[in-house]
Amino acid sequence: xxxxxxxxxxxxxxxxxxxxxxxxxxxxxxxxxxxxxxxxxxxxxxxxxxxxxxxxxxxxxxxxxxxxxxxxxxxxxxxxxxxxxxxxxxxxxxxxxxxxxxxxxxxxxxxxxxxxxxxxxxxxxxxxxxxxxxxxxxxxxxxxxxxxxxxxxxxxxxxxxxxxxxxx
Numbered sequence: 720x721x722x723x724x725x726x727x728x729x730x731x732x733x734x735x736x737x738x739x740x741x742x743x744x745x746x747x748x749x750x751x752x753x754x755x756x757x758x759x760x761x762x763x764x765x766x767x768x769x770x771x772x773x774x775x776x777x778x779x780x781x782x783x784x785x786x787x788x789x790x791x792x793x794x795x796x797x798x799x800x801x802x803x804x805x806x807x808x809x810x811x812x813x814x815x816x817x818x819x820x821x822x823x824x825x826x827x828x829x830x831x832x833x834x835x836x837x838x839x840x841x842x843x844x845x846x847x848x849x850x851x852x853x854x855x856x857x858x859x860x861x862x863x864x865x866x867x868x869x870x871x872x873x874x875x876x877x878x879x880x881x882x883x884x885x886x887x
Contacts, residue, residue: 725752727810728819730762730802735839737772738865739858743779745846756805757785810834840877847881855881
């Protein structure tokens with residue numbers, strides 16, 4: 720994962736981190752600035768049928784939540800949902816080198832636009848490495864319990880890197 724002070728983050732990683740750890744404080748401990756585009760704020764605040772992560776998102780007053788919609792490049796909108804496109808557009812607009820996106824297509828397009836990419840699992844690994852107190856195995860299970868899909872390959876790699884695999 721890129722070591723950086725500033726990131727722009729998408730809805731899926733925000734929801735995944737709340738599922739994993741119960742709040743978003745890990746982001747505050749790892750980054751000096753966490754920017755959330757207006758479009759992503761709207762996705763979170765809609766909250767789906769359960770309203771999951773809305774309270775935690777609202778409680779994170781230190782997040783820099785954009786209050787106005789972005790003018791997003793049609794090229795981004797043609798390939799991505801509004802949230803992912805807004806993350807990439809805001810990172811470009813604000814000269815922020817890292818986008819936090821979990822979906823494969825969004826990650827690929829962010830890289831094609833010259834951005835470094837991280838995701839929720841990489842943030843958890845960085846937090847673990849920097850001494851944030853939690854068990855990766857439990858965090859992953861809580862994510863899965865919330866319906867967040869993680870490949871077996873990613874889970875195995877994350878547990879190995881966190882020193883929690885069966886072989887370690």
